[in-house]
Amino acid sequence: MRASPAPAPPEATALEFHDLTVAYHTKPVLWDVDLSVPSGHLVAVVGPNGAGKSTLLKSALGLVPLSSGYVRVFGQAYDDVRTRVAYVPQRESVDWDFPASVFDVVLMGRYGRRGWFRRPDAGDRRTAREALERVGMAEYADRQISRLSGGQQQRTFLARALAQDADLYMMDEPFAGVDAVTERAIIALLRELRDRGRTVVCVHHDLQTVREYFDWVVLLNMRLVAAGPVDEAFLTEKLQATYGGRLGILETAATQLLTERQGRSTK
Amino acid sequence: MDFTLLTVMAGAGTLGIVAGALGCFTVLKRQSLLGDALAHAALPGVCLAFLFGSAVGIDPRHPLLLLGGALLTAWLGTLVILGITRTTRLKQDAALGIVLSVFFGVGIALLTAIQHTNLGASQAGLDKYLFGQAASLLPHDVWLMAGLGSLVLGTIVVLFRHFQLIVFDPVYAGSIGVRVRLIEVVLTSLVVVAVVVGLQTVGVVLMAAMVVTPAAAARQWTHRLSTMVVVAGIFGGAAGALGAWTSSLASRLPTGPIIVLWATALLLVSLLLSPRRGLLWAAVRRARNRRRIRAENLLKDLWRLGEHDGRGDVARAVTDVLAVRAAPRRAIDEARAAGLVRVDGSMIRLTPDGKKRAAEVVRNHRIWELYLSRRLELADDHLHRDAEDMEHALDTAVLDEIDAALGYPSHDPHGRPIPRGTTA
Numbered sequence: 001m002r003a004s005p006a007p008a009p010p011e012a013t014a015l016e017f018h019d020l021t022v023a024y025h026t027k028p029v030l031w032d033v034d035l036s037v038p039s040g041h042l043v044a045v046v047g048p049n050g051a052g053k054s055t056l057l058k059s060a061l062g063l064v065p066l067s068s069g070y071v072r073v074f075g076q077a078y079d080d081v082r083t084r085v086a087y088v089p090q091r092e093s094v095d096w097d098f099p100a101s102v103f104d105v106v107l108m109g110r111y112g113r114r115g116w117f118r119r120p121d122a123g124d125r126r127t128a129r130e131a132l133e134r135v136g137m138a139e140y141a142d143r144q145i146s147r148l149s150g151g152q153q154q155r156t157f158l159a160r161a162l163a164q165d166a167d168l169y170m171m172d173e174p175f176a177g178v179d180a181v182t183e184r185a186i187i188a189l190l191r192e193l194r195d196r197g198r199t200v201v202c203v204h205h206d207l208q209t210v211r212e213y214f215d216w217v218v219l220l221n222m223r224l225v226a227a228g229p230v231d232e233a234f235l236t237e238k239l240q241a242t243y244g245g246r247l248g249i250l251e252t253a254a255t256q257l258l259t260e261r262q263g264r265s266t267k
Numbered sequence: 268m269d270f271t272l273l274t275v276m277a278g279a280g281t282l283g284i285v286a287g288a289l290g291c292f293t294v295l296k297r298q299s300l301l302g303d304a305l306a307h308a309a310l311p312g313v314c315l316a317f318l319f320g321s322a323v324g325i326d327p328r329h330p331l332l333l334l335g336g337a338l339l340t341a342w343l344g345t346l347v348i349l350g351i352t353r354t355t356r357l358k359q360d361a362a363l364g365i366v367l368s369v370f371f372g373v374g375i376a377l378l379t380a381i382q383h384t385n386l387g388a389s390q391a392g393l394d395k396y397l398f399g400q401a402a403s404l405l406p407h408d409v410w411l412m413a414g415l416g417s418l419v420l421g422t423i424v425v426l427f428r429h430f431q432l433i434v435f436d437p438v439y440a441g442s443i444g445v446r447v448r449l450i451e452v453v454l455t456s457l458v459v460v461a462v463v464v465g466l467q468t469v470g471v472v473l474m475a476a477m478v479v480t481p482a483a484a485a486r487q488w489t490h491r492l493s494t495m496v497v498v499a500g501i502f503g504g505a506a507g508a509l510g511a512w513t514s515s516l517a518s519r520l521p522t523g524p525i526i527v528l529w530a531t532a533l534l535l536v537s538l539l540l541s542p543r544r545g546l547l548w549a550a551v552r553r554a555r556n557r558r559r560i561r562a563e564n565l566l567k568d569l570w571r572l573g574e575h576d577g578r579g580d581v582a583r584a585v586t587d588v589l590a591v592r593a594a595p596r597r598a599i600d601e602a603r604a605a606g607l608v609r610v611d612g613s614m615i616r617l618t619p620d621g622k623k624r625a626a627e628v629v630r631n632h633r634i635w636e637l638y639l640s641r642r643l644e645l646a647d648d649h650l651h652r653d654a655e656d657m658e659h660a661l662d663t664a665v666l667d668e669i670d671a672a673l674g675y676p677s678h679d680p681h682g683r684p685i686p687r688g689t690t691a
Contacts, residue, residue: 061441061442062441062442063438079444082443087438087439087442089438089439089442093436094435094436095295095297095435098434098435098492099295099486099489099490099491099495100431100490100491100492101491104491105435108431108432108435108436111428111432111443112443112444112445116428116429117425144490146490164443
């Protein structure tokens with residue numbers, strides 16, 4: 001019951017990675033990745049721990065130095081299309097005891113768009129409030145961020161990204177450590193974005209929900225293993241190639257079991 | 268108050284405001300020791316500037332010259348810290364420790380060398396940069412401090428949102444176009460300037476307290492960054508001015524350490540008394556909660572005894588009631604003070620108020636047990652203990668909802684009636 005195809009966005013390609021290699025110190029994290037992600041899809045980036053999934057997102061956002069290759073966003077350098085991209089970092093990457101309210105954090109989503117030396121105006125505040133409503137957090141606007149549950153923290157980050165009103169959303173594990181209700185609310189929101197022609201790219205860990213949630217998938221383990229529509233790329237042998245390489249026999253068997261079960265349940 | 272004292276108070280107050288406001292960002296960024304490291308890194312600069320002044324024949328003790336030297340080596344210290352963390356795998360705390368000790372060591376070596384040269388006679392002016400000598404502040408020193416301080420505060424106002432973002436979420440900041448490294452360098456440079464402002468007053472050794480303590484105290488009182496910056500400035504300024512004033516009351520009291528003690532006193536008061544975060548209120552809340560749970564358990568036990576032997580609301584022996592769960596005697600004193608029970612000699616019974624409250628508590632306990640049993644399928648013999656742990660933490664509104672969801676049951680899983688209203 002997938003929604004009807006989105007109206008064609010101005011660019012057919014949201015993200016292009018050309019011969020991308022990224023290394024931290026001397027250890028390569030991404031190796032020679034060539035990848036085009038079409039726009040208007042809900043995309044999962046899947047792979048084992050340390051496969052370079054987060055780094056792939058960060059390389060597109062200009063947040064890590066590239067060893068070689070280049071990345072294009074909507075066909076341009078990131079700095080030229082920055083206002084069209086919203087990033088949702090991992091929830092654990094910040095200290096939630098920081099003195100700020102939920103609304104303060106969501107308002108940060110407007111900073112990049114409205115000029116740095118101007119105070120946020122009534123329009124910015126309205127956009128931030130609307131973003132909070134869309135994630136079901138309107139009544140938490142004045143809540144201290146130190147008093148949020150994990151799911152509420154994730155919703156706050158999502159609202160901040162929504163307040164940026166972007167065309168491309170890059171999310172690092174938006175479902176990590178959230179409750180079932182939040183997970184359903186988030187996926188509904190991501191589908192709504194996709195159905196309005198936006199592109200959403202998520203680092204995702206739960207192989208079981210890939211088919212249900214996403215329509216496009218990137219399998220990554222330092223190198224690009226496969227990419228494409230879920231039906232074409234999310235296949236048992238591709239998953240084995242993704243997870244098999246670095247894992248022991250036991251884990252390979254577990255992955256196999258998991259994907260077999262998945263294969264059965266979707267038939 | 269004489270003019271000298273006012274001058275010293277103005278200088279110390281300025282330092283407190285500037286260091287306090289700026290400290291909010293470094294403390295929240297978990298770089299509390301940045302100020303400490305950079306202050307120590309300023310010492311060799313002071314000594315080198317002195318040597319330079321002597322060599323070229325200008326007044327080697329002129330504050331502008333010495334503070335300029337301090338600025339240079341402290342800033343060099345920031346570059347070394349940034350360089351170490353970016354090019355090696357050493358973490359920030361190691362980098363801070365290295366810069367602090369190496370620069371300070373060089374500074375002390377230079378200080379000792381100067382003492383043993385023929386320049387030694389005029390060296391007396393240098394050791395005040397170690398521990399500060401606020402009493403020697405002159406009006407032109409204070410004007411210089413005020414100028415540098417305004418520069419720091421002005422930058423904070425202009426770059427407030429940048430600082431907020433790179434402290435809270437630097438990766439996200441980078442994604443929306445903040446030049447994170449540049450802003451970090453600016454922030455660190457402001458710390459260098461604040462250190463220079465404080466050198467003559469509190470010295471390199473105690474400077475860290477001026478950056479960390481007011482900010483830590485302010486965090487206790489507010490949940491807004493902008494308010495925190497203002498409050499920290501006020502705390503720092505107050506500590507500075509009060510310290511300068513109290514140290515003038517007795518002769519030979521050192522100003523710098525007294526300022527630091529005032530700041531620490533403000534921090535202690537904040538840690539203990541601030542609403543929400545204060546340790547004292549937390550202890551009061553815990554004690555109140557324990558007392559409430561004790562009273563609720565006592566009421567529940569009285570109710571159950573009546574249910575058990577079918578004689579309902581009669582007086583019971585105090586010892587029997589306490590024996591049910593080995594409750595302390597003061598449980599009864601507290602319940603009596605709250606008007607929930609009446610004690611006649613060795614006998615105790617529920618008052619009308621107590622009966623009402625007991626019915627509520629028993630109802631909550633049994634509804635919660637029923638919920639655990641039906642929805643979570645806990646074994647019967649686990650129900651009671653789990654319910655006991657949770658029932659005191661649930662508020663009545665939640666239990667009303669559970670009650671409705673269960674269809675207003677009449678009996679708990681053990682077959683005992685669930686009391687409702689005052690009819691039970």
